Amino acid sequence: MQLGLIGLGKMGFNMRARLHAAGHEVVGYDRNPEVSDTPSIADLVRELRGPRVVWLMIPHGDPTRRAIEELSDELDTGDLVIEGGNSRFTDDQTNAALLAEKGIKYVDVGVSGGVWGAENGYGLMAGGDSEDIERAMPIFDALRPDGEREKGFAHAGPVGAGHYAKMVHNGIEYGLMQAYAEGFELLAASDVVTDVPATIKAWTEGTVVRSWLLDLLVRALEEDPELEELQGYVSDSGEGRWTIEESINNAVPTPAITSALFARFASRQEDSPAMKAVAALRNQFGGHSVRSSDD
Amino acid sequence: MQLGLIGLGKMGFNMRARLHAAGHEVVGYDRNPEVSDTPSIADLVRELRGPRVVWLMIPHGDPTRRAIEELSDELDTGDLVIEGGNSRFTDDQTNAALLAEKGIKYVDVGVSGGVWGAENGYGLMAGGDSEDIERAMPIFDALRPDGEREKGFAHAGPVGAGHYAKMVHNGIEYGLMQAYAEGFELLAASDVVTDVPATIKAWTEGTVVRSWLLDLLVRALEEDPELEELQGYVSDSGEGRWTIEESINNAVPTPAITSALFARFASRQEDSPAMKAVAALRNQFGGHSVRSSDD
Amino acid sequence: MQLGLIGLGKMGFNMRARLHAAGHEVVGYDRNPEVSDTPSIADLVRELRGPRVVWLMIPHGDPTRRAIEELSDELDTGDLVIEGGNSRFTDDQTNAALLAEKGIKYVDVGVSGGVWGAENGYGLMAGGDSEDIERAMPIFDALRPDGEREKGFAHAGPVGAGHYAKMVHNGIEYGLMQAYAEGFELLAASDVVTDVPATIKAWTEGTVVRSWLLDLLVRALEEDPELEELQGYVSDSGEGRWTIEESINNAVPTPAITSALFARFASRQEDSPAMKAVAALRNQFGGHSVRSSDD
């Protein structure tokens, strides 16, 4: 089928290739004219046959909101917008309401898989009305991994549910990475296990902890066995924070995922103000020596 | 090759089958005469040709210690004991020293894979001298998954390193399960995602969080979509505790794994004494209503 | 001076008494006519001499918002509203903007001290313009503990800062209570210390952990030495949640306060869905026995 695709960055570019390979017709738009098929969103809309399907794959927040507003002007009743970026699920409800005023349909899709999705296919979680999702199914089938549809695609619920599922997915991802990372650090810190990379590689088949992330850790350790070329500095992109906020809204204890988020926060601090306060307290009550900033 | 196998429970029984299938000769002993090939450890030793290899697969602590003592009496110089149970790595050093007095060799092996190992093979982490490990390699090759040896087996270091690696593996396992469990609870608690089992199933291919544990969660949800037939009561078997103790000994922060352990502790409490204390404090300072034990 | 006081519940009632004792004139309004001095907010406003000062001490959220709206109709330019309830700091900015349209001033005050404040005085944290805060200072001086003003009152910053400070205060309070509670539980669970209440009482003078909360814990244990008359069921009122949300917004790791919030969430669960998921996973991979809901 025919698809308009807005956003041809790291993810969108790969997705276009995967869609092409599956025989779909993709008209792509990107701010970068070198990769764009069309000079503007308005042109993209004109090039598509109605009823149109347009997939958004651009940064969440303002860029996505502006694109939705532009699409609400350009598209017609019965057209369908699929928001495949990392929008917060609450934005989906706003987006869908705006488009619904013009009779334009809306589906949100959480997309997982990173740069590997081009080859392996992406895990997809969709939110919206069944008929809208059914209409886009050929696209989803092309993007998801080959094999059973149910293992790489779900209709998670109404509008917002796709990104909600992706948000939780990413929260889990934070926790999984933190667990592996803690184990790695303990193995490296103690001197009992003398071959840490080989030990971790031996977990990749047969064990309870085998996973794709573990395979990636093995790859990383093959390139740099002590990870000495990296800094322990980790960004966070939103979904982890939203997961904790939602866990608070729903009174769900999420200590492992939260500890992963906090570890990222701490990784970006030059020095910890909280630990300064503890050092100051110990100095006050016990005369414990402290390290001054000049040390 | 020929192997003496002490302990034919859930794990040992399956391992014997896998070794048989690979053409090895196994003389098994178990307290349960219905599954045992031989009436006693002493008989088992007599049935083996020297230099013997004896694998222990029984509960750690006292049972393993007693078996090691008996083997130190029965075995001869040059024989090899492989402790494949869940011993603490510090016990391995004691065991090896005791056997070394008689010239008996010792290798410790952490074995992962649960009941699925019979079919898939087990992930193995071994500690000991290279020549001892090399000698038992046909056994390891039969037990580990088919495929590259390095993906299911590692010589992790000297005596103790195998169980140390398994301990950390299990600590990671706690953290991974906690992360999935928190995500599951959040999906179930919020009402945005309406089909939780389908959503989790859609993570099994293509996504960043795909893993064997996730496959098992999908299986569990297929059997009981809301897990309503289970209690949230979780035991812990030692390795998780040891992992935290070792993280403390090595000053390694392990918040995610620790939160998983504490969640298990809490799952087994009828009521939380700490939360009683918080309730008592709030009542004292704010006159906040509390629930009495009679409510 | 003269003050209008809206809300004569547990806190407002005591505050009126303390203000009376200091010689101030208080016109109080409450929905409950038995404690109210005046039949309506409109009447309360009419009874006050301009420029008026009106203190709000009612539940945050909708009730406070409605009262602010009513006051914006009834009050005149130059009047001052003090929001002393537990509003979220972001609400203060909305409230102040609404009132500013009419030239009405706004100060937010966080009030701590619980039911003991009537006797001991309340700790106060105020946000707003200096001249507005100065104008209300006789009220603040009457409400705060006797002694140095700086030990019981602060002008924390602009509008919102008073409630922000109170929010963080409450977050800390969660953490402090959790720390004492964990220590209490450990003392009670181990059998080494045989007189737990006496041990905790011995901490009330001289030690590093002495505090007012500890004094309250001693009182609670004097009434019920094993806290056996209470359930470990703890509510949370908003400030703890907002503290974590703000810590996330500011990328500040707050693991102790967060663990206190999560412990409260868990205290209110009949059973933990997350722990059901962990039990299900262990059953899947290891054939570990689980407890069914019927057990």
Add this chain to the structure above:
Amino acid sequence: MQLGLIGLGKMGFNMRARLHAAGHEVVGYDRNPEVSDTPSIADLVRELRGPRVVWLMIPHGDPTRRAIEELSDELDTGDLVIEGGNSRFTDDQTNAALLAEKGIKYVDVGVSGGVWGAENGYGLMAGGDSEDIERAMPIFDALRPDGEREKGFAHAGPVGAGHYAKMVHNGIEYGLMQAYAEGFELLAASDVVTDVPATIKAWTEGTVVRSWLLDLLVRALEEDPELEELQGYVSDSGEGRWTIEESINNAVPTPAITSALFARFASRQEDSPAMKAVAALRNQFGGHSVRSSDD
């Protein structure tokens, strides 16, 4: 009464002064001849009239063990040793057994109060037999704060209970400091509260969070309002670790105290190996940019 005091460091020196002030006779020994009253432990024993009471106030572990061994040689049946240092409670049981072979009595005392104890008195928690504790009561009364005995002294239980109580006390102390420190950091990181030191000072009277530690934080902020002269580098001295180990042994969830310990561990790391692993994973799956060690 007469007391032998071994160890005249920061704590012992102050305690001797406080005992002198109360009219007790103290014979002190220290490795440092400038503060010692006597050249050796043997001389100290000879200078004391029997039945003797000797108080140990030296570093725990080897130094205390060696002193106990020497005292077991030098003291006589009926003499009493009081171990007032920071021994692990399990060491007390060993110490008591060793001394009991000679008929020498043993009491362990946890001492809290830091350098302020000289002036304020120390909080004391004692373990041992009632008659031994009664015998030393004049010493305890001189060391504890003036006022009710029960507010600064407890007979916590049998041998070991004093140090167990002190261990838990210190665990709580870790948690309390962490809670204040997190709140401080959040106030400092957000820009809503513009006068952080004044705000924290306003908590010292009337509020729920008032405590001695808070008073010390106010002092620290008066000396250095942004704590910019300190590094966020915090040692830990044993009791925090033991508290977590005991919480694990007793299956008691202690997330707040544990998070405080882990924050100290992290404060001493130049870079976090765990966070390197997370950075490596993100780079592997998403091509997320990382910071190299050269950046």
